[in-house]
Amino acid sequence: MIYREAGDFKTTYAADNQTFPIKGDRFAYYLVLAFALGVMPFIINDYWANAIVIPFLIYTIAALGLNILIGYCGQLSLGTGAFMATGAYASFKFMTGFPELNIVIVVILSGFVTAGVGVAFGLPSLRIKGFYLAVATLAAQFFLIWLFTRAGWFYNYSPTGMITAPTRTVFGYAVTGPRASAVSMYLFCLFFLIAVAWLARNLTRGTLGRKWMAIRDMDIAAEIIGVNPLMAKLSAFAVSSFFIGIAGALLFAVYLGAVEAGEAFGIDKSFLVLFMVIIGGLGSILGSFLGAFFLIVGPVLLKLLLVNQLGWSSDLAAHFEIMIIGALIVVFLILEPHGLTALWRTIKDKLRLWPFPH
Amino acid sequence: MPDTMLFAMEAALNGLTAGVMYALVALGFVLIFKASGIFNFAQGVMALFAALTLVGLQSGQIPFAHLINAVFGTRVHHFGFTLPTLVAIAGTVVVMVAFAWLVERFIFRHLVNQEPIILFMATIGLAYFLEGLGDIMWGAEVKRLDVGIPQGMSGAVDELTFAWFGYGFYIDTLELWAALIAGILVISLVLFSQYTKQGRALRAVADDHQAALSVGISLRFIWVLVWSLAGIVALVAGMMWGAKSGVQFSLSLIALKALPVLILGGFTSIPGAIVGGLIIGVGEKLFDFFMQPIVGGATENWFAYMLALVFLLFRPQGLFGEKIIERV
Numbered sequence: 001m002i003y004r005e006a007g008d009f010k011t012t013y014a015a016d017n018q019t020f021p022i023k024g025d026r027f028a029y030y031l032v033l034a035f036a037l038g039v040m041p042f043i044i045n046d047y048w049a050n051a052i053v054i055p056f057l058i059y060t061i062a063a064l065g066l067n068i069l070i071g072y073c074g075q076l077s078l079g080t081g082a083f084m085a086t087g088a089y090a091s092f093k094f095m096t097g098f099p100e101l102n103i104v105i106v107v108i109l110s111g112f113v114t115a116g117v118g119v120a121f122g123l124p125s126l127r128i129k130g131f132y133l134a135v136a137t138l139a140a141q142f143f144l145i146w147l148f149t150r151a152g153w154f155y156n157y158s159p160t161g162m163i164t165a166p167t168r169t170v171f172g173y174a175v176t177g178p179r180a181s182a183v184s185m186y187l188f189c190l191f192f193l194i195a196v197a198w199l200a201r202n203l204t205r206g207t208l209g210r211k212w213m214a215i216r217d218m219d220i221a222a223e224i225i226g227v228n229p230l231m232a233k234l235s236a237f238a239v240s241s242f243f244i245g246i247a248g249a250l251l252f253a254v255y256l257g258a259v260e261a262g263e264a265f266g267i268d269k270s271f272l273v274l275f276m277v278i279i280g281g282l283g284s285i286l287g288s289f290l291g292a293f294f295l296i297v298g299p300v301l302l303k304l305l306l307v308n309q310l311g312w313s314s315d316l317a318a319h320f321e322i323m324i325i326g327a328l329i330v331v332f333l334i335l336e337p338h339g340l341t342a343l344w345r346t347i348k349d350k351l352r353l354w355p356f357p358h
Numbered sequence: 359m360p361d362t363m364l365f366a367m368e369a370a371l372n373g374l375t376a377g378v379m380y381a382l383v384a385l386g387f388v389l390i391f392k393a394s395g396i397f398n399f400a401q402g403v404m405a406l407f408a409a410l411t412l413v414g415l416q417s418g419q420i421p422f423a424h425l426i427n428a429v430f431g432t433r434v435h436h437f438g439f440t441l442p443t444l445v446a447i448a449g450t451v452v453v454m455v456a457f458a459w460l461v462e463r464f465i466f467r468h469l470v471n472q473e474p475i476i477l478f479m480a481t482i483g484l485a486y487f488l489e490g491l492g493d494i495m496w497g498a499e500v501k502r503l504d505v506g507i508p509q510g511m512s513g514a515v516d517e518l519t520f521a522w523f524g525y526g527f528y529i530d531t532l533e534l535w536a537a538l539i540a541g542i543l544v545i546s547l548v549l550f551s552q553y554t555k556q557g558r559a560l561r562a563v564a565d566d567h568q569a570a571l572s573v574g575i576s577l578r579f580i581w582v583l584v585w586s587l588a589g590i591v592a593l594v595a596g597m598m599w600g601a602k603s604g605v606q607f608s609l610s611l612i613a614l615k616a617l618p619v620l621i622l623g624g625f626t627s628i629p630g631a632i633v634g635g636l637i638i639g640v641g642e643k644l645f646d647f648f649m650q651p652i653v654g655g656a657t658e659n660w661f662a663y664m665l666a667l668v669f670l671l672f673r674p675q676g677l678f679g680e681k682i683i684e685r686v
Contacts, residue, residue: 076475128670131397131478131625135617136670139663146659267614271482278479312428315498323490329483333476334468 003351019201036190041183049182050255056296057189058250063276063288064200065243070274071283072204073236074216075125079137081269082144083241085261086114087248089154092163095176095253096156103168103175103253107192110249111242117144118241125233129219141267148261164258176253185254192250196243201285203239212236213283244273275325279332281339290340295325368527369647370640375533377639378540382595383616384623384631385544386588391625392564393584396466397478400485402613404454404589407492409596409605411453413503414496415446421495447593454589455582462581489610498607503600536598543594544632547587556583564626618666624676633677638662 003024010016020026044053062084069075090110094101101109121140125133148154155163167177173184203209211232214222223229252259259265272295280291299321306317336342350357383401390398414421418437427433441449465484469477519527551557562570563580571577599609619638623630642661649657669676 124667124670128674130474132621132670132674134478135621135663136667138614138617139660139667142660142663146656150653150656271486274479274482310428313424316424316428316494319490319493319498321490322486323494326483326486326488326490330465330480330487333472333480333483334465337472337476 003348003354005352019205033194041187044182044186046182049186051300052297054182054185054189054255056292057186057193058247058255059273059276059296060289060292061193061196061250062244062247062273063280063292064196064285065240065247066273067277067280067282067284067288068200068204068212068243069236069240070277071281071287072209072216073212073233073240074219075122075233075236076130076134077137077240078134078267078270078274079121079140079144080244080273081265081267082141083114083118083244084248084251084269085144085148085265086117086241087111087245088252088259088265089148089163089261090114090245091249091253092156092165093154095166095168099166103170103188106168107246107249107253111245114245114248115238115242118237118244119234122234122237122241125237126230138267141270145261145265160260162258162260163252165253168253177257180254189250189254192246196246197285197289200239200243204285208232208235208239216283275329278329279339281341284339284341286344287339287341290344294340298325298328366644366647369643371527371529372533373640373643374636375529375537375639376643377636378533378537379595379598379612379635380615380619380638381632381635382536382540382543382591382598383612384619384635385547385628386591386595387616387620388623388626388628388631389547389584389588389591393560394466394563394581395474395477396481397474397625398588399478399481399613400488401588401592401616402610403485403488403492404457404592405596405599405612406605406607406610407457407488407596408450408454408589408593409503409600409609410492410496410501412446412450412593412597413501413600413605415441415449416443416503419496424497425494447597450593451590454593455586458582458585458589461585462578466581467578485610485613489607500604500606501600503597503605530602532598532602536602539594539598543591544628547628556580560584615662618662621666621676622669624678627676627678630676630678638665641665 003022005022008021008023010021015021018026020029040053062080066077066080069077087110090113091106094106094109095103098106117140121137124136128136149161155161158164165176167174167179169175170184170188174180175184175188204212211222211227212235214225214227215229215232215236219229222232248265252264256264276291276295277288278291279294280289281287302321302324303314303317306312306320307314312320332339383405386401386404387398390396390401413419418439418441420426420434420437423435427435461484465480466477469480516527516529549557551561559570559575560580560583562573562575563577567577570580595612596605596609599612603609615638616635619631619634621634622637623632623634642658642665645661646657
């Protein structure tokens with residue numbers, strides 16, 4: 001009844017090529033956007049911002065980045081944590097080296113630095129693939145983290161080895177540092193998420209995205225029909241690392257405020273983002289959102305249930321949480337290898353016929 | 359002979375014994391990969407889980423004690439008796455075989471014909487599940503594992519090298535034992551796969567799934583078998599690492615170290631796993647020894663991966679792996 005493409009006639013190519021061709025989708029999208037921009041800033045409080053909303057926004061950016069690499073281009077990477085660390089440390093160096101630089105520019109520059117590092121570690125992908133590539137990206141993971149904890153230049157020789165974000169403002173409102181309010185942090189991250197999602201959506205349905213998908217589906221065949229594997233793979237690494245670097249910079253500067261590379265950006269972060277991409281759905285923009293939401297909100301709900309309702313000790317709850325996440329991954333892979341997006345697609349197909357399925 | 363040379367030799371010897379450990383974990387990977395094409399990321403956690411189970415059985419811990427206490431408000435933790443080591447080891451083997459059967463029955467039977475990458479991710483999920491399960495079952499604190507293997511500096515090696523070079527090498531007796539046990543394990547695995555009926559079936563499956571099926575070999579049985587074997591290898595690896603540095607979470611991280619070992623040796627080769635393990639063990643110790651004054655310590659964290667990365671660029675199939683041929 002509500003969700004229907006019948007009667008929604010397109011009279012121009014532009015209308016036919018728009019991001020959300022179905023009226024119901026478009027409507028839902030504008031509704032979500034209006035809610036995120038118009039309602040959330042007024043109702044958000046510190047607890048929800050810190051526990052759910054801001055990590056969700058940041059990890060969605062990282063998941064979008066990883067999804068481009070794994071879901072669209074088919075290159076398995078386990079180095080996400082290190083690339084986020086690269087973004088974080090780059091933003092720290094920019095913030096302390098050039099104090100007058102605007103924080104928006106700092107975050108974007110950090111993304112570019114990470115893109116460079118990502119391309120460097122993506123070079124082996126031209127010769128190796130699959131598991132072998134995963135191990136090559138593990139080299140990035142361990143080497144970069146080692147570098148950031150050992151070389152004093154990266155953390156300005158601070159005695160604790162930690163990096164701390166100084167206060168920076170946008171339009172006079174602090175977005176980083178201890179004075180930042182929940183609303184300004186939220187809007188700052190939301191701005192980046194919208195920009196990144198818009199970019200990702202339009203890249204993946206354009207020439208570049210089609211080249212990536214051709215490489216993913218069969219790289220030799222893609223090469224034969226004229227896709228340059230060098231450009232396709234390296235551009236996927238660059239774009240993916242760019243997004244992940246932005247996420248790392250935001251995670252450090254806005255959310256955590258002070259980090260130590262080995263602790264905040266270890267291999268478990270790589271796996272967390274990988275799980276978001278798998279659970280959400282490989283090769284889907286919406287999937288990155290759903291996967292990040294699921295893995296950020298799930299543990300919080302589980303903790304609320306086990307610790308606050310049942311009175312379990314928090315370490316027991318933490319172990320239970322890992323167990324459930326692990327089981328969920330397996331269950332998802334067995335029942336729905338295409339993730340939450342596939343579920344959503346099924347729902348949409350049913351909705352089209354509702355209430356008369358025959 | 360200059361002192362640096364001697365120190366380097368000592369570092370290399372220590373690396374050799376560490377390499378045996380890596381090789382043990384890598385061996386479990388190779389077994390499963392050969393028989394089912396599954397790249398089992400959970401191998402390290404299996405080692406952890408096996409070691410935890412062994413300690414738990416040995417000391418008569420009640421499984422899930424924390425959970426039971428939290429749900430029913432009781433205060434149970436131990437049965438009050440201890441088991442002899444051999445009985446505990448036998449019990450752990452039973453647990454690992456049961457685990458192998460459960461994994462086949464509930465996970466991989468449903469994932470037949472999926473892409474390798476999906477199977478790989480399933481094993482990552484399995485690793486997380488098993489890690490949580492191990493902690494809930496036996497508690498997360500660091501445990502001491504004593505299986506009756508002597509520890510401490512090996513006097514014989516010390517005296518021998520002192521007589522040769524005038525400088526006694528420090529080698530842990532435990533590591534010599536580990537090397538010996540690993541050797542026995544590898545030889546018995548080779549004998550098993552060469553001379554028994556099941557071993558032949560296993561090699562047939564590794565060679566060609568469909569051909570093996572068509573001559574009447576049960577794929578499911580073979581999968582349970584290799585997962586059990588991998589579980590036993592994991593138990594040995596977990597025992598050795600656990601006796602050396604306590605049973606704790608970091609044990610599962612050796613699985614990550616086994617990845618570059620596999621790259622060097624090739625995914626499908628048992629000798630490759632051993633040679634690769636030794637190369638990585640010696641390489642990282644020597645690199646750390648010579649580079650420490652220049653770049654600072656802890657290069658062991660990444661050296662193995664970098665070595666594998668460089669190696670991959672020249673020989674993508676590993677030292678002993680089969681040549682990769684691709685067709686459209």
